[in-house]
Amino acid sequence: MKVGVRVMPKKDxxxxxxxxxxxxxxxxxxxxxxxxxxxxIELEIDAKDKEEALRKAQEITEFVLYNPLIESxxxxxQE
Amino acid sequence: xxxxxxxxxxGTNCDRDIWQALQDCGLKPKWVWFQDQFHxxxxxxxxxxxGFSYGDYLRCGALASKAPVMKSLTEAACHGVPVLGICNGxxxxxxxxxxxxxxxxxxxxxxxxxxxxxxCVSSNPYWGGVPQEVIQLPIAHGEGxxxxxxxxxxxxxxxxxxxxxxxxxxxGSLEDIxxxxxxxxxxxxxxxxxxxxxxxxxxxxxxxxxFQSLLKMIL
Numbered sequence: 311m312k313v314g315v316r317v318m319p320k321k322d323x324x325x326x327x328x329x330x331x332x333x334x335x336x337x338x339x340x341x342x343x344x345x346x347x348x349x350x351i352e353l354e355i356d357a358k359d360k361e362e363a364l365r366k367a368q369e370i371t372e373f374v375l376y377n378p379l380i381e382s383x384x385x386x387x388q389e
Numbered sequence: 390x391x392x393x394x395x396x397x398x399x400g401t402n403c404d405r406d407i408w409q410a411l412q413d414c415g416l417k418p419k420w421v422w423f424q425d426q427f428h429x430x431x432x433x434x435x436x437x438x439x440g441f442s443y444g445d446y447l448r449c450g451a452l453a454s455k456a457p458v459m460k461s462l463t464e465a466a467c468h469g470v471p472v473l474g475i476c477n478g479x480x481x482x483x484x485x486x487x488x489x490x491x492x493x494x495x496x497x498x499x500x501x502x503x504x505x506x507x508x509c510v511s512s513n514p515y516w517g518g519v520p521q522e523v524i525q526l527p528i529a530h531g532e533g534x535x536x537x538x539x540x541x542x543x544x545x546x547x548x549x550x551x552x553x554x555x556x557x558x559x560x561g562s563l564e565d566i567x568x569x570x571x572x573x574x575x576x577x578x579x580x581x582x583x584x585x586x587x588x589x590x591x592x593x594x595x596x597x598x599x600f601q602s603l604l605k606m607i608l
Contacts, residue, residue: 323536324561326494374455377448377484379491380536 311357312388313367315375318348323380351375352388360387390607391433392419396462396478398442398453399423403475403584407438410584414600423456429465433607434515437478439529439582449492449532450480459485471515471603472576476530479568479578487576488569489545490537492530496561500531504592505581506556507567511549513577517602518552524595526581528559533580535562535569545569553579 319325325346332345353370357363367385376383393411395418397404404420411418421427421435423442442453453459459481466472466487474482482488495501505528509518537545542564545551553568560580568579583596 323493324496326496326498330498374447374451377451377491379538380493 311355311360311363313353313355313363314386314388315351315353315367315371316348316384316386317351317371317376317381318346318383320380320382348381363387390417391431392417393603394419394421394427394432394435396421396435396437396458397423398440398456398481400442400444401438401440401477403439403477403582406582406584407436407475410587410596410600411436413587414597415604416600421458423453423458425458425461427458427461429461429468429470432465432470434471434473434603435462435465437472437474437481438584439476439478442477442481445532448484450477450482450484453477453481454484454486463487466571466576469573469575471606473516473599474576474578475582475584476528476533476580479580480532482576482578488571488578489541489550490535490566490569492532492580493534493536494532495530495534495559500529501533501559502529503527503559505559505567507553507579507581508556510546510551510554511570513552513570513602514574515603515606516577516599518598523556524598525586525593526583526596527585527592528581530560530580533560533562535564535566535580537563542566548572550574552577553581 327347408418554565558565570577583599586593586596
């Protein structure tokens with residue numbers, strides 16, 4: 311089973327990458343209200359059901375994939 | 390004299406500079422490989438040099454903080470053995486939870502390579518620093534902006550865990566922080582490179598005091 315891990319910078323932490331991308335887009339006249347850059351990690355997990363896959367993915371994510379001081383994460387099951 | 394363990398990860402690149410600085414200051418360096426385990430009683434101290442461990446993948450220092458050697462290093466830290474992390478070494482110690490906070494991308498988005506005046510806020514019992522003294526050390530980093538929750542930062546100052554601050558904040562670090570210590574004060578980390586300022590031809594010798602201070606403590 312595949313589980314996607316979406317890691318995003320927390321709102322109160324300056325997102326340097328997002329700011330740079332937003333600036334460039336606006337410079338080219340693109341209409342947008344904001345832009346944030348995070349990362350997406352795809353885990354392939356051996357599990358008998360969705361619950362087990364998500365539980366294992368959560369353990370892995372909290373082990374090293376995100377840093378709670380500056381990031382938040384969301385898991386999504388990939389069909 | 391017990392040796393000072395110099396920990397090498399894949400991508401560490403300031404290891405030989407540390408070796409030279411330690412030797413020249415009368416200390417006995419010894420390589421420690423990132424896959425090794427050791428007994429903390431066999432070492433006087435440890436240094437995690439700068440570099441780009443694991444190519445800075447995921448987050449700077451994140452993957453190195455899970456390397457096998459970190460288990461022994463954490464035991465050493467818990468037993469009061471002095472540990473110093475410089476640049477990438479500082480990032481690794483933060484990711485490992487041995488130091489508070491985290492280092493994120495510089496505010497200006499650029500890698501900065503320059504000499505910076507830094508001020509000692511609180512002295513470290515092993516690696517030195519005299520409160521209020523200002524010294525010059527080189528920095529060379531893209532991710533050196535120190536970050537921590539605001540309430541926690543105040544606590545760091547109150548508990549005398551802030552070691553060095555920048556006089557002219559180059560990277561957007563919270564409260565100009567350049568280096569911090571743990572509660573016990575035996576684990577310390579800083580972004581500037583003392584090992585790049587140990588001979589006159591390097592431009593400054595103020596980095597020597599870090600290693601000379603350790604020598605005094607372990608003799």
